[in-house]
Amino acid sequence: MPELPEVETVRRGLEPHVIGQDIVKATIRERRLRWPIDQGIEKRLKGRRIMAAERRSKYLILVLDSGDRLILHLGMSGRLRIVDSGTPVRPHDHVDLTLSSGRLLRLHDPRRFGAMLWWPGHAREHRLLTHLGPEPFDPAFDGDYLFGRARGRRAAIKNFVMDGRIVVGVGNIYASESLFRAGIRPGIAAGRISLARHRRLADSIRSVLAEAVEQGGTTLRDFVGADGLSGYFQQSLFVYGREGQACLACGTAIRKQLIGQRSSFYCPNCQR
DNA sequence: AGATTCGCCTGAGAGC
DNA sequence: TGCTCTCAGGCGAATC
Numbered sequence: 001m002p003e004l005p006e007v008e009t010v011r012r013g014l015e016p017h018v019i020g021q022d023i024v025k026a027t028i029r030e031r032r033l034r035w036p037i038d039q040g041i042e043k044r045l046k047g048r049r050i051m052a053a054e055r056r057s058k059y060l061i062l063v064l065d066s067g068d069r070l071i072l073h074l075g076m077s078g079r080l081r082i083v084d085s086g087t088p089v090r091p092h093d094h095v096d097l098t099l100s101s102g103r104l105l106r107l108h109d110p111r112r113f114g115a116m117l118w119w120p121g122h123a124r125e126h127r128l129l130t131h132l133g134p135e136p137f138d139p140a141f142d143g144d145y146l147f148g149r150a151r152g153r154r155a156a157i158k159n160f161v162m163d164g165r166i167v168v169g170v171g172n173i174y175a176s177e178s179l180f181r182a183g184i185r186p187g188i189a190a191g192r193i194s195l196a197r198h199r200r201l202a203d204s205i206r207s208v209l210a211e212a213v214e215q216g217g218t219t220l221r222d223f224v225g226a227d228g229l230s231g232y233f234q235q236s237l238f239v240y241g242r243e244g245q246a247c248l249a250c251g252t253a254i255r256k257q258l259i260g261q262r263s264s265f266y267c268p269n270c271q272r
Numbered sequence: 273a274g275a276t277t278c279g280c281c282t283g284a285g286a287g288c
Numbered sequence: 289t290g291c292t293c294t295c296a297g298g299c300g301a302a303t304c
Binding site: 154261 | 275276278280281282
Binding site for chain 2: 290291292293294295296297298299300301302303304
C-alpha cells in the first residue's frame with residue numbers, strides 16, 4: 001500500500017524517464033478508477049510535454065507544457081512503471097502513456113482505488129488538494145502546530161495524525177510506527193496530550209517517513225513500482241503487523257486494537 | 273464543526 | 289483441490 005514514502009520514491013524514479021518527454025499517445029483501457037477518467041483526456045494529453053513531476057500528499061502531479069496538470073493517485077494497489085513498448089498488457093493495466101522515448105508509462109491498479117484526474121491550467125487549485133494540511137517535511141509542521149490543532153479534539157491521536165487536513169502522508173502503518181517511537185498509545189485523545197509529547201510525535205513522524213523514503217529509494221531501484229512496503233523498511237517495523245510478538249525494545253507482547261475501524265498496533269509497556 | 277460510518281475494489285490467506 | 293469467507297486499506301462523501 002503506497003504511503004507517502006512510496007509515492008515519493010515513485011516520483012523520484014519517474015523523473016528521469018518522463019521529464020522533457022512528449023506524450024505521443026494516451027491509451028485508456030479502463031476508466032472506472034475511484035473516479036471515472038475523463039472522456040477525451042486522450043486528446044488533451046496527446047502532444048503535451050511533461051515538464052515536471054511533483055508530489056503533494058500522496059498525489060503525483062505531472063506538469064504539462066500547456067500549464068495543465070495530470071493528477072495521479074495510486075490508491076491501495078496502484079503501480080506506475082516505465083516499460084518498453086510492446087510489453088504485454090496484463091490484467092489491470094489500465095493506462096499507457098506512450099512517450100517520445102518510445103517507452104510507456106503504465107498505470108496498473110487491481111483494486112482501482114487510484115485516480116487519474118485532469119487539472120486544467122486555468123484552475124488555481126484542485127478541489128482535492130485545497131483542504132490538505134502541511135507536508136510532514138514542511139517547517140510549518142512541528143509539535144507546536146500539532147498541539148495547537150489538537151486543542152479540544154477528542155479523537156484518538158492515531159486518527160488525528162491520519163487526518164489529511166492536519167498533516168498529509170501519514171497512513172495506517174506509519175501512524176502506528178510514529179506513535180511507537182513517540183511512546184504514545186494510539187487510542188489517547190489528541191487533545192489530552194502535552195506539548196512536549198506532541199513535539200516528540202512530530203519528530204517521530206518526520207523521522208519515520210524520512211527513513212522510509214531513504215530505504216524505498218535504495219530498494220525499489222528498478223522502478224517504477226509502488227508495491228508499498230516491499231523494501232527494507234518492512235524490516236524496520238517495530239509494531240505494525242506484530243501482534244503477539246515481543247516488542248523489539250522491551251520484550252512485552254505487542255497488542256492490536258481497532259481504532260476507527262483500522263488495525264492499530266502498540267506496545268503496552270513502551271507506549272503510555 | 274467534529275466524529276463516525278460507508279463504499280468503492282481485488283487478492284491473499286484462512287477455514288472447511 | 290477448490291470453494292467460500294474475511295480482511296486489508298486511502299480517503300472522499302454522507303451521516304450523525
